Amino acid sequence: MALKPPELTYMEGESRCDYNWTTGEVVGTFLAALRDHGKMLAGVCESCGQVAVPPTSYCESCGSEVSDLREVGPRGVVMSWARVADDFEGAPAEAPFRYVLVRPAGADTELLHVAPDDDGIRIGATVRPEFRPREQRGGAITDIRWFVPDGAESEGS
Amino acid sequence: MTRPVAVIGTGQTKYVSRRDDKNVPEIVREAGLRALADAGLKPSDVDAVVIGSAPEIFEGVNYPEDWIAPALGMCPGPVMRVHTGGTVGAATGIAGFYHVASGAYDTVLAVAYQKLSDGVPQYGLSACYDPLWDRDFACGAPALVGLQSRQYLDRHAPAVTEEHGAMVAVKNRRNALLNPYAQIRREITVADVMSSPPVAEPLKLLDCCPTSDGAAAMVIASEQTARKKCPRPAWFSGVGTCSESPYVPHVDMAYPESCVRAAQQAYQMAWIYEPARELDVAEVYEAFSFQELIWCEALGLCRPGEGGKLIESGRSDLDGALPVNTSGGVLSSNPIGASAMIRQVEAAMQVMGRAGEHQVDGVHRALAHSWGGAIQFSTVTIFSDEI
């Protein structure tokens, strides 16, 4: 008897899990500084001196300890950008928007964030962070709404 | 044969149900740096890293080694992640062994970790079941091991009873009092175990392991480096792993063939003919009490069906002729992805003479065992004080 190909070739399913990630002290302090002070902190490596933002408790360059945090920015330079045209679930901003790698003044590394889809967002441009209103900040990297060209009018939140 | 390879340093973090002070990379770094310090080395002395952890869904990061390994301070450099389920900690140590035994690298840092508190452990365990066949009625690990334990008890009744499982739990919790890294350090009695709430028949709460956050690490080195840096290296003398097809009706869970074969392989390599007599200490992966007896039988540390006799005799007690799980075992600490490496670390520590308060006298050869999957993966690692 010849077998018919099955109709049920697919089974749908979903994997959804809740998380409660421990941040550790350095990450926690950085996030708290965003929320409470509207400031960006960078980690200073006690061995090679690299100033890294956002900070980790270990230097990604030389592997030594990082416990000293210092303020950087607020202004920074765009080191790269990429334009997202279409919305997607979990997007950090409404499309179209740009991803940016921003090197805040005083830092040796770049922070990944977003920016408006504006011609002023180009490599070498100076940008500054626009924070969300204090009551909307929860201690997350998204407490910064985005980076806007320095000198640009705030578009209001 | 192969090049001589040894463990020359180990490190562990204190196992707790939730590390509130450090994130995953930081916990891994803690264990890694401790192992390096124990070996008298710096990160720059290490040629390669092998990192291992169980299903990524536990911490919720895909290819987590990309995020975590840089915290060990050896990037840029060779890093490889191993993931073999419950055996992963040991598979990581074993991969580290082959990195050196092949001649490809001289000194390797092997680290295994898990931070179960970041996610939902039972969900992660249930996600191991095939969505086509079993996931709808899966209930994590206790159900499967309950089945295994019931099979074991029924096969050997009345020689092995539920009380024998309880005696294992009592022994290991008592041993944990001498292990500063152990999570649960609270003495219990057989009556405590027997009256604890049922989890999955015949398993009761105190027959079961906890869930933990933690990491363990080993520095694995060539003969040349081992002789230079370590007064008493733990030489890899036998290594065996074996995987079995997962179809439960085929697997003899009460005497798993994969365990028997992995052990045979390791014993052959180590020239061990009578393991019960020739081994001085053993660390077996007893996530649930009855498993200690099951593994001891499958590993040939006692005859099949004589697990009850073994635990009753006191032979596997800390002061017995063949102490099993002097560390307190998985029943006392269970950061899943690290648990199998902790067995290797503890076995190596015994050979190196660095087991502190739970050090057994005169250890020449130590065995570390692990299991994983649907009771289908097994590893056996034997360390010796001589090549």
Next chain:
Amino acid sequence: MIDVGVVGWAQTQHGTLERETHQSLIYRVVNEALSSCGMSIHDIDVVIDAGSDFLDGRGISTCITVDAMGAHFKEESKIAGDGLLAAIYAYMRIASGLFDTALVVAYGKSSESSPRVQSLLMTDPFYLRPMGLDATAAAALQARAYMHHYGVSEEAPARVAVKNRAAGATNINAQLSSEVTLDQVMESRPLVSPIRELEAAPVTDGACAVVMAGEEVAKSLKVRPAWIAGSGHAMDAFSPGAREIHKLRSAALAAAAAYKQAGVTDPSADLDLLEVTESFAHQELMLYEALGLCEEGEGEKLLISGATALGGRVPVNLSGGALCANPVVATGLVRLAEACARVADRGEGDRIDGMSKAMAHAAGGLAMQTAACMIVQG
């Protein structure tokens, strides 16, 4: 030093394989790889496999694939990374002297879930995850940084796509087997600019298996092996902002290790072929530089010279590369199979006269944070 040879290889025809399960893909490709060298599963001492739990939608993916790969009652271990890393580990197993033969298996069915979500999950929970960064966005940031830094033209990545799609058109296993023109690529839909749709790898299901053997066994077989001359792997910093993102340091280090072992001092002269993993077209240009085929910043020049096309001085991706088929997890192992097919003298159609040394490259992580390389010699 034990010589290890790659003696057999096979890959599936890649595509959206609706009627295939993981097990059916693995079972078929393992059998074909064994047939290709006249061996049976009983001749295999150890199985090293590569798979991804999240991709499979199951924890401990090997639980249900271990029998399909013939690892029942065998030594077996899984590498949670690209199949080429599994090949490197398998090589170590044989080189240790404790095993004579090894089977390497890698597989993935990207069509079963969202590739975007798979890469989104590669982010850390604190700094990158809330930004929704995925593989394409990370690659786009890298592309722009690279092109700006070295003054690379906007068409250069598109020319890579044209070259590789033309090559893929002659590859029976490739998913995308039709050529594209430069205009078609330039006009294709932007994904995350500057990356366009035809400059990105497709969504692929596929598997690959490779058989390795130590010297003695390899020489006893009727087929000629591709000998492993060198290998290396490396990981760079995780944070994209903590790397020099316009360069591929991990690829340079991995290649350097392989070159040293293989005695390669001038890659563009010493290698007859490279099979690299270019999930995004601009990455191939960056790899020309990182792998030492040309000077820093000269990738576009090398491409335009025709040196890396069929018939050129140092062809790259004669298979069509990842741009024609990207069975995630298996992609790097496919590169190895392709490299072996070209250099091993088996009297078959795939081999190209005069080719004896080839390198396979695999990449991993966001913006190619990690790399692995293996050099084989016919």
